[in-house]
Amino acid sequence: MISEADTSLTSSEDFTTDDGVLDEIRTSEVTHQEVIINQFAQKVIDFSSQYGSDTSISYTAYNITGRPSKFPDYGDFPETFAMRTYGRWWDVAPSTMQELQPSNFLDIPIHDFIVVEFEEFVIPQAISIYETYNPGAIVKIWGYFNTTESWQCLWSALPDLYVERRPRKFTPPLRRVCQPTKIIRLEFNHIFLDYFTEIDGIVLTGRKCDAREIADSRKSRKGPILRKLESVQFKLRQIENHNDILMEFLANDLGNFMKEAGLVAEDKEDNTPQLTLKDLPCEILFKILSYLDLVSIFRTAQVCRKLYDVATDPFLYQEINLKPYWHSACDDLLISLTKRATLLKKLDLSWCGLFHSITAPVFKDLVRTCCKNLTHLRLNSCKFINAGCMEVVGSVCVNLKELCLRNYSKSPSVLNFHCLKNLRCLERLDLFRTQIDSDLLLMTLRYNPTLKHLNLGICSATVNMDDVAIQISRYNRSIVSIDMWKSHYLSSVGLLALSQCHDLEEVDFGWCLREEASPGESLKILLRGCPRLKKVFLAAIRGINDRDLENITEFCPNLEQLDLMGVLGITYDMCYKILSKCNKLQLLDLSFCDQIDEIQTALWRDVFGVSIKRNFVPPDHPSFIN
Amino acid sequence: MQSLCWTTRFVTRALRSGFSTLIEPNNKPKPHFVSVVCGFPKDFHRSKYKLGKYGEDAWFTARSSVADVIGVADGVGGWRSYGIDPGEFSSFLMKTCERLVNCASFNPQKPVSLLAYSYCELLEQKKPILGSSTACVLILNRENSTVYTANIGDSGFIVVRKGEIVHRSEEQQHYFNTPFQLSLPPPGHGDNVLSDSPESADTLSFNVKDGDVILVATDGVFDNVPTKLLLDTLKEVEGEQDAVKLQMTANTIALMARSLAFDSEFMSPFAINARKNNINAIGGKPDDITVVLATVVL
Numbered sequence: 001m002i003s004e005a006d007t008s009l010t011s012s013e014d015f016t017t018d019d020g021v022l023d024e025i026r027t028s029e030v031t032h033q034e035v036i037i038n039q040f041a042q043k044v045i046d047f048s049s050q051y052g053s054d055t056s057i058s059y060t061a062y063n064i065t066g067r068p069s070k071f072p073d074y075g076d077f078p079e080t081f082a083m084r085t086y087g088r089w090w091d092v093a094p095s096t097m098q099e100l101q102p103s104n105f106l107d108i109p110i111h112d113f114i115v116v117e118f119e120e121f122v123i124p125q126a127i128s129i130y131e132t133y134n135p136g137a138i139v140k141i142w143g144y145f146n147t148t149e150s151w152q153c154l155w156s157a158l159p160d161l162y163v164e165r166r167p168r169k170f171t172p173p174l175r176r177v178c179q180p181t182k183i184i185r186l187e188f189n190h191i192f193l194d195y196f197t198e199i200d201g202i203v204l205t206g207r208k209c210d211a212r213e214i215a216d217s218r219k220s221r222k223g224p225i226l227r228k229l230e231s232v233q234f235k236l237r238q239i240e241n242h243n244d245i246l247m248e249f250l251a252n253d254l255g256n257f258m259k260e261a262g263l264v265a266e267d268k269e270d271n272t273p274q275l276t277l278k279d280l281p282c283e284i285l286f287k288i289l290s291y292l293d294l295v296s297i298f299r300t301a302q303v304c305r306k307l308y309d310v311a312t313d314p315f316l317y318q319e320i321n322l323k324p325y326w327h328s329a330c331d332d333l334l335i336s337l338t339k340r341a342t343l344l345k346k347l348d349l350s351w352c353g354l355f356h357s358i359t360a361p362v363f364k365d366l367v368r369t370c371c372k373n374l375t376h377l378r379l380n381s382c383k384f385i386n387a388g389c390m391e392v393v394g395s396v397c398v399n400l401k402e403l404c405l406r407n408y409s410k411s412p413s414v415l416n417f418h419c420l421k422n423l424r425c426l427e428r429l430d431l432f433r434t435q436i437d438s439d440l441l442l443m444t445l446r447y448n449p450t451l452k453h454l455n456l457g458i459c460s461a462t463v464n465m466d467d468v469a470i471q472i473s474r475y476n477r478s479i480v481s482i483d484m485w486k487s488h489y490l491s492s493v494g495l496l497a498l499s500q501c502h503d504l505e506e507v508d509f510g511w512c513l514r515e516e517a518s519p520g521e522s523l524k525i526l527l528r529g530c531p532r533l534k535k536v537f538l539a540a541i542r543g544i545n546d547r548d549l550e551n552i553t554e555f556c557p558n559l560e561q562l563d564l565m566g567v568l569g570i571t572y573d574m575c576y577k578i579l580s581k582c583n584k585l586q587l588l589d590l591s592f593c594d595q596i597d598e599i600q601t602a603l604w605r606d607v608f609g610v611s612i613k614r615n616f617v618p619p620d621h622p623s624f625i626n
Numbered sequence: 627m628q629s630l631c632w633t634t635r636f637v638t639r640a641l642r643s644g645f646s647t648l649i650e651p652n653n654k655p656k657p658h659f660v661s662v663v664c665g666f667p668k669d670f671h672r673s674k675y676k677l678g679k680y681g682e683d684a685w686f687t688a689r690s691s692v693a694d695v696i697g698v699a700d701g702v703g704g705w706r707s708y709g710i711d712p713g714e715f716s717s718f719l720m721k722t723c724e725r726l727v728n729c730a731s732f733n734p735q736k737p738v739s740l741l742a743y744s745y746c747e748l749l750e751q752k753k754p755i756l757g758s759s760t761a762c763v764l765i766l767n768r769e770n771s772t773v774y775t776a777n778i779g780d781s782g783f784i785v786v787r788k789g790e791i792v793h794r795s796e797e798q799q800h801y802f803n804t805p806f807q808l809s810l811p812p813p814g815h816g817d818n819v820l821s822d823s824p825e826s827a828d829t830l831s832f833n834v835k836d837g838d839v840i841l842v843a844t845d846g847v848f849d850n851v852p853t854k855l856l857l858d859t860l861k862e863v864e865g866e867q868d869a870v871k872l873q874m875t876a877n878t879i880a881l882m883a884r885s886l887a888f889d890s891e892f893m894s895p896f897a898i899n900a901r902k903n904n905i906n907a908i909g910g911k912p913d914d915i916t917v918v919l920a921t922v923v924l
Binding site: 052053055056057058059062066076078079511514518540542543565566568569591592615 | 722725726728729731746747749750751752753754812813814
């Protein structure tokens with residue numbers, strides 16, 4: 001007997017289906033006028049990188065909010081949002097990191113993201129992004145829908161190989177959705193960018209939702225069909241002796257039934273046994289499944305018992321990367337992984353956990369159960385990390401070789417990095433945009449003599465880089481790459497100290513050495529002591545002059561990337577000398593070097609085959625007229 | 627920062643000029659400034675008009691939810707001989723103050739910290755900005771109807787109430803014609819260049835009443851227009867809330883300064899001062915003129 005409860009449609013017409021057909025139906029109760037509003041972004045919730053430091057308003061994520069300040073001008077403006085990296089230059093540098101679990105399918109690799117919040121809930125119809133410098137890096141747009149507490153991808157495309165160097169109000173065609181949102185996420189891929197991309201603002205256009213509509217759509221997450229089904233009740237009809245009847249059927253009639261239904265092939269002449277996937281030995285199955293991405297492995301486990309046993313074996317879960325699945329990574333997923341991944345060696349949970357989809361206790365459980373042998377841990381921009389999490393990490397994962405904790409600048413008191421003092425075999429430590437206590441950092445350096453890669457970009461003003469450099473020269477002589485971008489208190493003393501690290505291949509001193517007139521002698525000694533240097537970034541060290549460049553040409557035969565942005569005192573002749581003598585050079589950044597002009601650099605690009613970067617100068621600017 | 631949302635049926639245009647009152651006058655929080663700007667660059671006949679600058683002078687006005695802020699800055703001309711445009715520094719300082727106010731990341735009771743933040747932003751620019759300038763910033767804090775001021779150098783302000791000057795800034799000078807200045811020298815020349823820190827600013831704070839007139843100007847005005855003349859002009863607009871009338875007065879003051887500056891026989895305040903320093907000078911002092919005139923509406 002099927003009984004039916006009384007159902008009546010609520011007045012909300014927010015169907016959950018994505019099919020655009022249904023949302024045209026309106027009942028007579030919906031009488032509000034359709035109001036389309038345009039909004040600029042109000043607040044930045046999260047982002048993965050920015051060019052400026054956290055205390056500044058130049059080139060920082062904050063500038064994406066509000067009305068665009070510079071559009072339709074084109075150029076490199078501090079009133080816009082710029083990210084830290086561009087192109088493939090960081091991928092070919094010595095400090096590059098490979099993505100974990102490369103079999104994870106990601107149609108377009110994402111390098112950076114930004115999440116913004118708008119003031120009013122709207123049903124999104126269009127999103128426009130004002131790009132004022134090197135457009136073309138936006139590859140995906142997501143919207144967060146409170147009704148379903150999930151992210152949906154509103155648009156995605158491959159990065160443009162070539163976009164004209166003009167300001168662009170980019171309005172991609174969005175997928176139609178029928179739920180209100182006010183949180184948008186942009187994702188970027190830099191691979192084809194010639195130089196930094198800069199964004200001036202975002203506009204979200206949509207139909208305004210009033211509070212009643214939002215509340216209604218929260219209550220009724222299901223459409224009318226599902227609601228009706230819920231109200232339906234089924235009562236089982238009990239047959240007498242149903243067990244006997246079933247046994248009889250299985251014994252006698254099953255074979256005929258299968259043949260009639262075509263499920264069994266007719267008897268063949270030869271009785272060769274058919275080999276199925278399930279008959280393969282486990283090792284081969286492991287090998288096959290190891291090429292699959294995480295989603296497919298989970299799905300394989302649902303096929304049959306044998307494949308379930310194979311697909312949930314810890315052997316397949318030694319490297320886990322949830323970064324491509326940031327939008328759906330949740331507590332339940334981590335709990336499943338906790339059961340399966342007992343041999344875990346490498347874990348990447350970066351970008352996951354926004355809006356409480358992952359909570360600290362579940363993470364701690366995962367670490368305690370599975371991470372005793374963990375060697376690589378990446379937790380960039382994870383929102384669920386708190387002091388307790390770090391303590392567990394510190395006590396369990398003592399064999400860590402790689403630790404990435406980027407973007408924890410907001411809550412230094414919460415994050416208890418004292419866990420770091422247990423680590424002894426670190427090879428890579430990435431603390432970009434993370435506040436860390438100076439003494440703790442020095443102690444970590446002391447106890448990890450195998451350290452090869454260190455990233456302290458935009459770390460807090462409490463860390464004295466001279467002290468760090470001296471510590472490195474004492475205890476970390478095998479270091480290969482150091483990133484001190486926009487850090488503080490580096491001086492000639494620090495440079496001299498680093499000259500003891502003869503394995504150095506990459507140094508980034510951008511925006512450092514602010515108190516110095518010229519690094520002069522100390523820079524020369526550093527360059528002489530590190531002949532393997534391939535990447536030297538000296539952006540905005542205003543005191544650098546031709547003599548320093550002379551030293552570069554003399555002591556850096558292996559130089560591949562050189563950044564001299566904003567260095568005033570260098571001349572045409574010295575740049576020419578660098579280009580001629582450093583014949584492995586691939587990248588030379590001469591933006592904002594006023595003594596070099598466009599005609600020369602254009603010539604050099606052709607002659608030397610080096611990618612020379614220059615800031616954009618509008619064609620009617622006096623410097624064009626020689 | 628407030629986002630802007632409008633319906634396509636009701637499009638409003640925001641006028642961007644010195645007329646801050648023309649935008650929906652009923653929505654302005656009390657108390658607030660009604661402010662207008664006028665000025666002349668020294669080379670008025672040859673130069674193009676640029677918003678926010680008069681020659682090497684610069685100015686800004688801004689409003690946040692807790693305060694109204696106005697300010698002027700005077701670029702030090704001596705940098706021209708080193709190939710540095712003196713107007714860039716002052717213009718950048720004022721524009722950054724405006725941006726900081728608009729994003730409400732400043733302490734509405736400490737104009738010195740506003741200047742300090744703005745000065746630090748200079749170091750974060752890709753394009754190196756060198757030079758130096760004076761600065762004078764006033765913040766009207768809505769919560770307690772108090773004006774907080776910070777002044778470095780020889781720009782300044784005058785507050786007029788009931789026909790009398792009630793507050794006035796002091797000129798800060800190291801020696802004659804060398805005011806205190808915020809500066810960013812080229813690397814390596816730090817020792818040779820006069821550089822005062824934002825903390826050396828004179829600060830003053832006072833309560834304001836409805837109808838108070840505040841004049842913020844660079845030394846192009848104070849060096850050429852005698853105080854009595856300024857007072858007579860200012861006391862006529864006490865309590866004036868109409869921006870048009872205020873603008874006319876600001877124009878008058880600027881024009882007065884301009885004419886007197888080029889009058890070679892007038893005993894200007896500059897000439898009087900010079901004589902006190904044993905320099906035999908006469909006539910006005912041609913200089914960039916910037917006038918920011920505001921009345922307080924409670």
